[in-house]
Amino acid sequence: MADTSWLDWPFFEDRHREMAAELEAWCVDALADIDHHDTDEACRRLVAALGQAGWLRYCVPAGPDNTWGGALPQVDSRMVCILRETLARHEGLADFAAAMQGLGSGAIALMGSDSLRQRYLPRVAGGQAIAAFALSEPEAGSDVAALSCSARLDGDHYVLNGAKTWISNGGIADFYCVFARTGEAPGARGISAFVVDADTPGFSVSERIDVIAPHPLATLTFDNCRIPVAQRLGEPGQGFKLAMMTLDIFRASVAAAALGFARRALDEGLSRARERRMFGQTLADLQLTQAALGDMATAIDSAALLTYRAAWLRDVKGVRTTREAAMAKMAATESAQTVIDRALQMFGGAGVVSGVPVEKLYREIRALRIYEGATEVQKLIIARELLKD
Numbered sequence: 001m002a003d004t005s006w007l008d009w010p011f012f013e014d015r016h017r018e019m020a021a022e023l024e025a026w027c028v029d030a031l032a033d034i035d036h037h038d039t040d041e042a043c044r045r046l047v048a049a050l051g052q053a054g055w056l057r058y059c060v061p062a063g064p065d066n067t068w069g070g071a072l073p074q075v076d077s078r079m080v081c082i083l084r085e086t087l088a089r090h091e092g093l094a095d096f097a098a099a100m101q102g103l104g105s106g107a108i109a110l111m112g113s114d115s116l117r118q119r120y121l122p123r124v125a126g127g128q129a130i131a132a133f134a135l136s137e138p139e140a141g142s143d144v145a146a147l148s149c150s151a152r153l154d155g156d157h158y159v160l161n162g163a164k165t166w167i168s169n170g171g172i173a174d175f176y177c178v179f180a181r182t183g184e185a186p187g188a189r190g191i192s193a194f195v196v197d198a199d200t201p202g203f204s205v206s207e208r209i210d211v212i213a214p215h216p217l218a219t220l221t222f223d224n225c226r227i228p229v230a231q232r233l234g235e236p237g238q239g240f241k242l243a244m245m246t247l248d249i250f251r252a253s254v255a256a257a258a259l260g261f262a263r264r265a266l267d268e269g270l271s272r273a274r275e276r277r278m279f280g281q282t283l284a285d286l287q288l289t290q291a292a293l294g295d296m297a298t299a300i301d302s303a304a305l306l307t308y309r310a311a312w313l314r315d316v317k318g319v320r321t322t323r324e325a326a327m328a329k330m331a332a333t334e335s336a337q338t339v340i341d342r343a344l345q346m347f348g349g350a351g352v353v354s355g356v357p358v359e360k361l362y363r364e365i366r367a368l369r370i371y372e373g374a375t376e377v378q379k380l381i382i383a384r385e386l387l388k389d
Contacts, residue, residue: 002089002263006301011308012078019058020082026053027090034091039214040172044130046097051127058083059102060121061109068109068117069125075102075109075249077311081256088260092364095257096215099250100169103372104131106246107177107193111234116195120175132173134164134196134220135243141166142377144179145188145240149222151180156229158182158194160222163206166371170218171205174198177233178222184237191239195231202226213363247372251325252314254372255307255332261365262300262336268357269293269343276346283346292346296339303332323385330378333368340365 004024007017030049034042050056057071058079072079080102088095105124108116123129140147149162160180167176175197182192196203202225209217234242273284273293283289310324344351344358351358369375 002267006304006308009305009308011312016078016082019079020086023055023083023086026055027086027094031087031091031094034093036093036214039093040216042093043097043169043172043216046091046094047101047130048127050094050098050101051125055083056098056101056127057125059098060105060125063117063121067122069122071125075106077249077252077314078308080250080253081307081311084253085256085260085263088257088364089264090260092213092261092360093215095260096168099253099257100133101125101127101131102253103133103246103250104169104173104175104177106249107133107233107242108195110245111193111238111242112195113230115230116233120195123174129174130169130172132167132169132176133246134167134170134176134178136164136166138163138165138219142374144243145191147179147181147191149178149180151182151192151194151227153182153229154226157226158192158229158232160194160196160202160225160227163219163221165207165219166209167218167220168371169216170220171208172216176203176220178220179239179243180222182236182239188240189237191243192236193233193239193242194227195233196222196225196227200225200227211367213360213367248320248322248325249314251329251372252307252310252321254368255303255310255325255328258332258336258365258368259300259304259307261361261368262296262303262332262339265336265340265343265358265361266293266296266300268361269296269346272343272346289346292342296342299335299339303328303335306331323382326373326378326381326385329373330375330382333365334375336365337369 060070061074062070084095101124108120124131137147151158151160178194178196183190202223204221205218206221207219273289276283306328310321310328313319314321340361344362347358
């Protein structure tokens with residue numbers, strides 16, 4: 001049984017605790033046996049199931065007169081973090097499916113026209129449309145301002161040319177929020193954002209990418225892809241700002257996903273330590289094991305405090321949490337890697353058998369230390385925020 005005592009912390013309200021209990025019950029029933037043989041189909045089914053159950057409504061705002069499909073007037077960071085932590089503890093692909101609905105549509109919620117918001121967000125919230133966030137390029141990953149994918153204005157259309165890579169939901173998304181250079185100014189100030197439907201002529205998925213924890217991932221190509229001006233998000237040249245705003249909203253939730261993986265690893269390690277007999281005693285009787293468990297539990301609580309501090313600050317204080325979210329993301333993903341590694345070590349050879357929980361967790365956590373800003377980038381963000389202050 002997972003520890004839920006952290007929900008009693010003052011960061012949370014009764015509505016958060018109620019949502020967590022309902023989600024936990026749903027996960028036990030709905031995520032017990034996910035077929036991973038066809039990752040694309042599994043992801044599609046999970047998006048549909050999460051949408052039908054109402055959980056994706058926490059990933060988008062409600063909008064005026066509830067026309068955008070969200071559960072709350074604004075995205076509540078604590079709700080999103082609880083959602084991701086709980087899903088990750090049960091099933092990594094379910095966490096991925098939910099997270100990408102929020103990240104993939106976040107730019108529309110922030111700067112989309114009323115028409116775009118009403119067209120896309122309700123379908124995202126209902127699990128009827130799969131969203132994707134297309135920012136990274138072959139030569140522009142952490143250095144987003146160096147992107148070269150271009151969008152040239154031609155009458156009432158933009159013409160997109162170039163490539164995007166490492167795009168989550170690539171190949172199964174119904175639409176992509178694409179960031180391209182429009183040239184209003186050098187560097188980051190000359191980037192704009194667009195919504196590109198998957199069936200737009202000139203758009204193609206040029207390569208599918210397989211990674212150690214399988215999920216839909218691809219390289220996208222734009223070849224004279226014509227996008228109506230009405231599909232632009234915000235004003236020309238606001239794309240970089242929009243991308244950073246979107247990442248700021250959801251970065252703390254990456255930390256929450258890492259917490260979910262780490263908590264599951266601790267549960268698995270505790271069970272193994274109590275049951276595994278060696279040298280006439282259980283593994284839990286050995287002081288080395290006890291020391292490891294103490295380190296694991298402390299690392300998890302430390303990361304959780306940073307994570308929910310960042311979410312609470314954004315929700316309650318309404319302040320920018322660039323530094324706090326970066327701290328949470330860095331601490332939670334790095335410590336989760338260590339926690340999972342120690343749990344796997346307790347299983348010995350049984351821990352590296354393909355498909356067992358700790359082996360799956362070991363593969364799941366590795367990507368979180370890279371995507372949405374690698375650990376090294378988070379350190380730079382924290383330092384720059386400190387120096388700015």
